[in-house]
Amino acid sequence: MYTLGIDIGSASSKVVILKDGRDIVAEEVVQFGTGSSGPDRVLHQAFTKSGLTFDDMAKVVATGYGRFSVEQAQKQISEISCHAKGIFFLVPTARTIIDIGGQDAKAIKLDKRGMVSQFFMNDKCAAGTGRFLEVMSRVLEVPLDKMAEYDSKASEVVSVSSTCTVFAESEVISHLSNNVPKENIIAGVHASVASKACGLAYRTGLEEDIVMSGGVAQNEGVVRAISKELQKKVIVAPHPQVVGALGAALFAYDEAKKVQ
């Protein structure tokens, strides 16, 4: 039996197709989010690569900001629950999840059964999210996927403390004009994202294991900064970007079993 989970975020669309609630047969990511061609494209890719079609899917569950725009989905479930489900499937020892996506950062506390017992999300401002990193990557003229590499070569972490993204931008610019190495500034940018995320994470009580997911988890620099700030080991979830879609596919599997 196949089930499909689709996670439509603000900046990207993700799909996971699951066989028997156990094996990932397709996982696809397209860097366009809700309101764009992203959702259709990511579905198309997943079906093309797996050789499957919608008709093969026993159930479809949607999550993410665009979850209500997916006509094919039988159910919509919030990304908090989906991330919890996905992470618990991948890392059963997880008790705390830090998820940083395009416009949201969340910290989720899990109980032993993998159920959500409390969660916190960032306020409206972009600081501490993927969007913040995007802005900084543009200012620094360093591609997003190279940020971690730069960070690893930093000789020190300069302070980028402004809460406001606009102020932080001017802070970074002034570091640049003072000839501070980009490596050190990027380490500072990562520390700034980490500090915002940790502000949420601390409130969960920080039970281990701590697992990170979301697109930003692919950035080792941020992961390192979070681990340093929390003084704890941080595990990066396998397939961090598709954890939400995986959770949705798992929920879809549960639904499908209910019907049987």
Added chain:
Amino acid sequence: MSEVEGMTAKQKLVYYQDKMYKDALEGKAKGELVCWSSSIAPCEFCETMGIHMIYPENHAAAVGAKHGALAMIEIAERRGYSLDICSYARINLAYMDLLVEEAKTGVTPKELEECPGPRIPLPDVIITCNNICNTLLKWYENLAVELNIPYIIIDVPYVHHWPIPEYTKEYIADQFEYAIKQLEDLCGKPFDRQKFIEVQEQCQRSVDAWDRAMGKACIVPSPLNGFDMFNFMALIVCARAKYAAEDTFNTLADELQAKADRGEDAFKGGEKFRIAWEGIACWPYLSHTYKSLKSLGCNMVGSTYPGAWSIHYTVGNMKEMGAAYCKMYSNTELAHKVDVITDVLTSTSSTGITYHLNRSCKLMSFLNVETAEIVKERTGVPYVSFDGDQTDPRNFSPAQFDTRVEALAEIMEENKNK
């Protein structure tokens, strides 16, 4: 007082401040009482009762100036305090949490150990006066509930129509009596009215000395730079009821006068412009803001701070004392606020003014647009506004500040040449 003999005003400032923190810590260890107080609350009552005073706003500013704010702020945010709350309050509430943790576990938390500000003891009683803002009422309410200790409130209702009405003075005077009763219950001893008179007399002498020293900023060119004023302010807050304040400010006034007599100014002859600064300092960027202004030849000579602690009343007159604590310009209607700031500009011969749009302080920010416009209309003095925060280093942009004050200097230059 032999230890302070021959000391400069700056040395006295450091000496007395350290001594007060030390006395409070040692006193606490011996079982003496400690009170946490807002910075312009009446200190006369606790002083009469021999209670050690600690001023959280001052303490938070010191932590901020020594770059320890962020660590505290992060602790407050972990507790669930919104980052939109006054940063003084966040620092203090976090500090309180750490002190409580230390008292409970016997282990000093790392963040407390590393906090660069002076160590302060936990309070046995707190007193607040909302002449600064109503935010203080909530902040101290939280302290009172978390620590389960007596909470003295001196409510000086917002003066929406100047002058202060008689019935407001009567209400405040009655609260003074209630505060005395709360203290008598706490201390288990009667309030010594004779000593109270002596304390009031000391306060008046301290305030006179403060006025005298701060008045030197009116001399052109000024022997005092306003950022020193920010520093000396600590003592009028913390030691108004003590000889320490009177002594230090008299020394300072003499030093400044001597300097002026020698024809020297605070910038060694570099005073090009005289400006006023409206609002609280940006403590974590004190040095940046000072240097930025200095590089333009701007001496900040005008501030509403001197007036804030110019708390005069007839000794023994409770209603007058109430009015003196009520009249803080931010606690009064817009028209009176404008009068106060206009007076600052004219008395100090300032030709420019900066308004600090302070993320932490709604009361000292939300009337800025109106105030600035009316003051400008009345005096012709140009103004600039900049975004900042008293102690949260994340809400200030040095580049923005520099651009704004440069623009102000250019306008002042142009006005000069007119």
Added chain:
Amino acid sequence: MSKVETIVANFKAIASNPKKAIADAQAKTGKPAVGVLPVYTPEEIIYAAGALPVGCWGKATKTISKARTYLPAFACSIMQSIMEMELEGVYDDLKAVVVSSPCDTLKCMGQKWKGKCPVIQFVHPQNRGLASANTFLVEEYKLVRQRLEEALGVKITDEAINEAIEVYNENRQATRKFLEVAASYPQIITPVVRHAIMKSRFFMDKKDHTAAIKELTAELEAMPVEAWNGKKVILTGITAEPDEFLEILEEFGLAVVADDLAQESRQVRVDVPDGDEDPLMRLAKQWQNMYGCSLATDRDKKRIPMLVEMVEKYGADALIYCQMKFCDPEEFDYPLLYTQLENKDIRNLMIEIDQQANSLEQIRTRVQSFAEMM
């Protein structure tokens, strides 16, 4: 349409179109309108002047542009939208507007009124236990009375104030009774309906509101109570607007069984005490007796045990903290309440409330996740 549906539809119409509702009420009663800004105002004095007190609590889904000149972004959204409407002349038909000063933002708002009508500012005492606080407030109320007399060209007698107190006490009692009954009928009194009924108080003559709410209560009581399959929540905060937020609650099967919102239950929590004394003193004592509000200083913060008791009393599954963005009195209460709720294993969720909501998607995610948790 059933009778209940008709009454509910009427309340909804009033709450969704205050301008028309006020015009209708004025046409019916011939009364001039006087604006009342949040949070607490002795409306009885206005009512006694023969005027119609009208609540000014901002407007949902309003974009802010003109107000940006006068208010920085860190002022709460109610005041942003009030300022916007001041500048647009929305309040210019009012004969006066009364502004209390319980928080730093309102102190300033009373000083920077941009509308055409006169503004009457007053201040509540915060050392509330003292007799002298009541005496002080009586003097403030005398000023309000005098300035209203000037603005309206009438004399406000003690007798008229006493009568107004009767009208208002009756309305408060009837509203409280309704809320008690409504908790058992979440299928009919949905979160949106409940809010409309509470909000319409601000735009109706209180006598009319009382009559309508009594009728509705009686109709409800005559109906069988049906089992509720969803969850029950209690709302606390300043407001729970916009309606879209309440619709999200409905969407995920959450019923509002009680509230501690400044715009709703706090308005009717405490009656004006009986007594033969000066009616202004009776009104002053109402403020002294007020409890459980972030804007009324309380050395013991009894709001926290009050909310815990409410959760138990109504068998609520959870409490939702409706945090008005940039409202510091509420922001200070939250961490202490949160700690207590966690200690008592009471499920709770904080939602940031912004009238100019542009992030409803995040609210939807939070509410859905929360519902899934329960």
